[in-house]
């Protein structure tokens with residue numbers, strides 16, 4: 305492969321729709337449920353399946369509105385995955401919903417029935433990461449991105465706020481071909497964008513520009529990353545903060561550009577550091593020279609546990625304070 | 638083993654079941670999250686197993702001859718933690734650490750943190766296969782222990798359950814005793830509406846299991862069914878226990894809303910008061 309020629313000015317200008325408001329919080333699963341009703345209104349090909357978690361994934365909103373296009377499959381995820389593949393092979397656009405751990409857990413069924421067929425299934429995995437809190441490891445999706453990313457042709461998406469989720473679902477319902485996995489949070493996330501937001505598949509979104517550090521985050525930890533950047537200013541470092549809603553296909557141009565214009569780069573994700581965003585970024589940098597020092601913040605090859613989301617983010621290094629601590633340790637080492 | 642429960646023993650076990658229900662609700666309220674419905678429905682089954690029927694020793698938890706108990710419906714674990722504490726596996730105070738950070742009492746069983754739980758569970762549908770493996774090991778080692786496996790009714794919608802339903806009779810696992818907490822509810826609604834299981838008894842019989850159907854809140858019937866399951870017919874055993882989700886608390890009984898949420902302090906006090914009076 306040819307080595308990409310990247311210059312500083314390839315970093316895209318700041319978008320006018322960045323509008324951060326920590327007071328306005330919505331869980332991305334709630335945004336999804338709402339969006340699903342709205343796309344279902346206009347597109348008759350949209351069908352929805354759930355496996356006894358519609359109350360939690362919020363697909364129940366679609367079920368109430370369009371009972372004929374909703375299939376309650378019971379606690380039987382493999383059967384749901386195969387059924388969705390059959391519906392997609394027959395021209396429908398199925399959204400199949402459960403907790404991320406339970407859908408991604410049926411990896412081999414997804415691998416053949418959905419991925420290898422390259423069908424238009426939208427696999428929805430809610431309850432991403434240790435951010436779910438008290439239920440503990442068995443209900444946490446912590447390896448789902450790694451699994452889904454390994455499948456050729458599978459898009460891997462994770463929105464970071466309400467409006468981004470809505471626009472993503474509109475895009476997937478009307479303008480996208482091929483299978484995708486969408487990762488959503490149980491917990492409410494602060495607003496990052498206003499109504500002007502435009503979803504661009506495969507593109508990173510710059511929230512703030514700085515000189516020293518590039519913070520590349522996805523999903524529920526984008527806002528903590530943004531807060532960390534503010535704290536780092538007090539220490540004399542400025543940061544570029546980037547939201548990666550498309551983990552695959554990754555915005556390689558942007559990653560390379562950031563890696564060449566900053567001295568340090570940190571990836572931040574509520575997911576194992578093996579195979580998720582951190583790995584995806586490492587894979588891009590592995591083929592380039594003279595790039596920023598990269599460090600991956602995320603779950604460090606360890607199982608999650610029960611606790612409040614706040615206590616878990618503290619213990620596992622994803623709170624704003626712990627992110628700052630990690631970064632300063634790296635910078636000063 | 639006696640053929641029926643004496644009135645004294647019946648009285649004692651009812652008291653224990655009541656205590657397990659109270660503790661479950663106290664733990665869940667303290668944690669401000671958890672699954673009351675499926676803990677209360679299973680309380681009588683868990684009581685008879687842990688306080689009378691199973692051979693086990695809290696002072697020697699890894700005793701190789703112990704009967705095995707596999708909680709396949711992992712979210713129902715509060716009632717099992719309560720039973721383990723009451724049996725003396727760990728101090729009762731520890732129950733109030735449920736779901737808190739650094740606790741051994743995870744929201745769903747964690748075998749590594751708390752080895753008294755024979756297996757980790759919480760992803761539904763996996764426990765019956767694990768129990769089957771334990772039953773096979775008993776046969777290989779020529780051990781007398783039995784393996785009990787507690788299943789949720791919604792849980793048996795999982796395909797893996799029916800894979801185990803096929804394989805256990807093949808290996809004539811008469812030492813495997815599955816108990817179905819048939820409380821008729823799951824998350825999205827009544828089991829009947831979500832994905833109907835009936836005819837349940839006929840299904841398990843067709844898969845060649847020795848099936849009994851009982852009232853899962855009648856201690857005599859639970860005891861009798863377990864007795865029956867000790868007799869080998871060269872088949873695995875399935876006890877379909879009809880139960881009520883949220884059993885013992887009027888506002889929780891048969892109410893799907895109480896599948897997976899914590900009572901408020903006031904609701905807890907009301908529930909405890911009802912259980913006390915009952």
Ligand SMILES: Cc1ncc(C[n+]2csc(CCOP(=O)(O)OP(=O)(O)O)c2C)c(N)n1
Nearest residue numbers: 356675759760761789790791792822823824
């Ligand atoms: C594989 C899997 N899918 C989904 C869930 C989420 N979940 C937890 S409890 C539950 C309902 C269980 O119903 P049932 O087995 O009848 O249990 P009970 O009514 O006794 O609580 C579901 C769907 C899960 N834990 N595992």
